[in-house]
Amino acid sequence: MNDNILSLDPKSLSQPDLHNYLLTSIAPRPIALASTIDSNGNVNLSPFSFFNVFSSNPPILIISPARSGRDNTTKHTYQNVKDVGEVVINIVNYPIVEQMSLSSTAYAKGVNEFDKAGFTQVKSIHISPPRVGESPVSLECRVRSIDELGSQGGAGNLIICEVVMVHINQEYITHGKLDTTKLDLVGRMGESWYVRATGEALFEIPKPLRTQGIGIDNLPLPIRESTFLTGNQLARMGNVEATPTQEQIDKVRPLLITNTDKDIHQLIGSYLDKDEVSTALALAFTQV
Ligand SMILES: Cc1cc2nc3c(=O)[nH]c(=O)nc-3n(C[C@H](O)[C@H](O)[C@H](O)COP(=O)(O)O)c2cc1C
Incomplete structure (x- = not known):
């Protein structure tokens, strides 16, 4: 029993403190580089680490562009997805991590972060937003639903999307399978920390026995x-x-x-x- 524990009621914490505790402890988080367009066809690109896969049949991903904790504004990605209902989720690995970070700059609406961050726009097959040519894997998605979680600064907006097309750079495939050891993925940690899934950071654990271990x-x-x-x-x-x-x-x-x-x-x-x-x-x- 560890008696060196700080037990906190989230309601007693300031939004920045709670944000920090949550984002530093719930890590590493995968990073979605989300490409969207507005109703005039202007392209937008931004990273989101409130991101994961929640189902493979149907294939469902979720991202959450949150309201700004500073001024409660909503993200362009959220507005675009609401208006157009399509998004490409591009996976981020180490070779593109700094370009990804640059694309998170709060450029004015209508500014194309593909240009700012030096990424190549590649036409999608089923949807209008382009994908990132440099990403190891890109997933064309249609939005199924949006759940606005609140109206105050820091409130997330759950965007539930269904994958309609998968693009994989074959450089990362070994014997017909996507190769964890080649992907060199990065994850977001607390504050400005990242983690790189490569070399000694990777390890395998034999799966629990189907026949059940003794415990x-x-x-x-x-x-x-x-x-x-x-x-x-x-x-x-x-x-x-x-x-x-x-x-x-x-x-x-x-x-x-x-x-x-x-x-x-x-x-x-x-x-x-x-x-x-x-x-x-x-x-x-x-x-x-
Ligand atoms: C690695 C990384 C992950 C991020 N994850 C999120 C996130 O999950 N939700 C969020 O609202 N903002 C996140 N941000 C900040 C947004 O990328 C940033 O606010 C961006 O300017 C939003 O762009 P937009 O307004 O063009 O959509 C993240 C930034 C970085 C660098």
Whole structure:
């Protein structure tokens, strides 16, 4: 139990403080570079990190251009989507991150941020707004609904859109699949921080077993209460399908050269780090 917790009623906080707590903790967020047009055909391009996919059948994305916390104005993207009902969501990766940031400048209505940020306009197939030629993936979308969440500064506007066309730069495809390790995506963190999904920042976790793992609650008590093993390490053992047999437990016993909890738990940890989970689990069950 951690007693170093600050518990806050959102109603007691100023809008900028609450904004900061939420946006710094709910991160990293993917970035949608949204291309829209107004009813006169003027093109607009702006980034939004209130963005995600919420369904693949039908394919649904949501972005939220919020009312300004400073002066309560609405974003051009929101006005365009309300008027025209179409948007291209362009995915942002590291090679275009600074151009994306430049496109977030509050240029006057009618100014085309493709030009300001040096992006190439490419004609869409099903809708009127153009896509960003430099994006690894662009999604042509029709707007299904708009939910205005409030009327004060900081209020979001949920734009729910359905993808009608997907464009993928084949440079990012390996064996017919979009390749996470090649995409070099970026995410928005709090304030002006970003994160880059590349190299050592990427890691895989084996999916939980369909057949169901034993769960941390079935590990021996001294292991569950270990101050040397982490929650991640316990979860890796909890993802094993069955508790070890007596034979498996007896087989690993000679590995226990000392008897202190610290040594035993660190030995279990070292087998987990080497991905030898069944040995680690058998060692854990010597502690029943
Ligand atoms: C990475 C990034 C993410 C952003 N995410 C949002 C967002 O989710 N919602 C929002 O209202 N503004 C967001 N902004 C700010 C808008 O991009 C900015 O207000 C922009 O000028 C709006 O342009 P528009 O009025 O042409 O639509 C973000 C800016 C950056 C750089």
